[in-house]
Amino acid sequence: MLMDPALGRVIERCRDGDRDAFEEVVDRYGLQLLRTARLILRDPALAEDAIQETFIKAWQRIGTLREEDPGPWLTRIAVNESISSYRRRHRFQALTERFGRLGGGKHGVSSDQRLDLAHALDQLTPEHRAAVALHYYQDLSVEDTARALKVPVDTMKARLKTALRRLRELTGSEEATA
């Protein structure tokens, strides 16, 4: 998608190092990106950290943005940043739980438990949550979701299918459809 001329001028000012112009970009896209990161990470503080990192990277790389709408470009950075952040945190948790330092943490869910959607989403992998967030929350097409996550369209279709099946299992909707 091509950039509208007014936004193009803002991006041009960003390329010239104008921080006020960049704040206009933050104002325009920040909330949507933060909400998406929150859906992926399931943690408000981590989501804020991921979005901070997203915009700092965007500022550093804005010279590479071509004459296209920055929305998908920023979404791609934000989703990658969210998934990386989740993995870093998960590694730390796994380590501490392994040595018995932490009593808490998420545990597997047995098949006879029925979860609400919020808890079912907690059980998905961050990659699946990212796919679900972009397709069902941001209303991106399967093709655009695949493009944002840099995977082939068929892979994205399979990923969405797997995520939905898992959500149905966890919420008990599988039985309802049978």
Add this chain to the structure above:
Amino acid sequence: MSDQFDQNLRDHLHHEAEEIHEFPRRLRGRIREGITPRARTRMAPQLALAGALVLVALAVLVARNPQVIIKDVRSTITQLIQPSPNPTPQPFACSDRSGGSNGLVTQLTGIRVASHVTDGYDRIVFDFTGGVPYYDLTRQESAEFVRDPSGQALTLEGSAAVKLVFRDTDVASGVQADMTPRLTSVREIAQLGDFERILSYGVGLSSSRCIRVQELSGPSRLVVDVAISPSASATAAPTPLPTQPAATDLGPFTCQDRGGGAGGGPTMQLTDVRVAHQPGYDRIVFEFAAPAGGTARVPAYALSRQASPNFVKDPSGQPVTLLGSYGLRVVFQQASGAGTYSKSRDIVASLPVVQEVEQLGDFEAVLSWGAGLSRESCIRTLELANPTRLVIDVQTP
């Protein structure tokens, strides 16, 4: 049925996402702090050419009339070392604001107020040492405030107000805690709080006004201009103002486990643990110092909530039950209190929610503490400097 599930999922995701109502001002400030100014490389050739032309012109003038040039140069230097003049005035805006430098530790050294009736505004100047700290400015439709940390109500002169909160800032002695300039717009300025390096001020206004904020250097100061006319130079439609003073400016409470701090580097030394009740929350503070030659940081930590006050001591494996019905555990990596923390390792707090705080382990640079809570509560954490500390606020009813 499948379509119904998809629709439910869509509705749920939107509902969950929209729990975030607006982009946090604090996050905007962090981003602004994180982006460094870039050189305008594409202007470099033009600037170089302009510079060369100026030098040529100066050389010609010096050759013709050296006295005039010396006088001009002296005048220019005098201007440079004087406090920076106001840049091009920004327009007034009827919205909240934040800015300054995140993480900068400063001291407020003075507050000045002046009337600029002919220019259409009242001016408040906050002077700082070493830079303008991170600040939040919020407008409100009443002049009522809550003092931090006492929770006492305070009503300033006027019918509207703005609140300014400075992070990592304390106040020098001699700065007035309350002044009543009674100008056209600015009626009263009072300190609301000076606690854990969060410094806040309320400004009572004659009525709702638009604001202009400028951060200036030489000396470092934050200039807050309050328009005299309710609609003066407003660039945007006024945003609706809250009628009640905000309960807190320290960030939201969340009902989830969390982590933070910084890993790597030397083992941080625990020096103090404090527990106290504040209006709306119980506060647990872990204070750290760096070993000789090191730089202090809040060590990496994981904070987890649990549905019982039962814990296991590390490394003995001995079970321990704290007072209360719920628990909170914090585990610090690369931290220890051995030899540096000499106070009680079992603090019976008996606060509204936090009942007891006890050390669970201090072994191989993994330091853990548990808290027994009287009820399930949401939490908020703050990582503060000077001294370095992790603040855990546990929400109270």
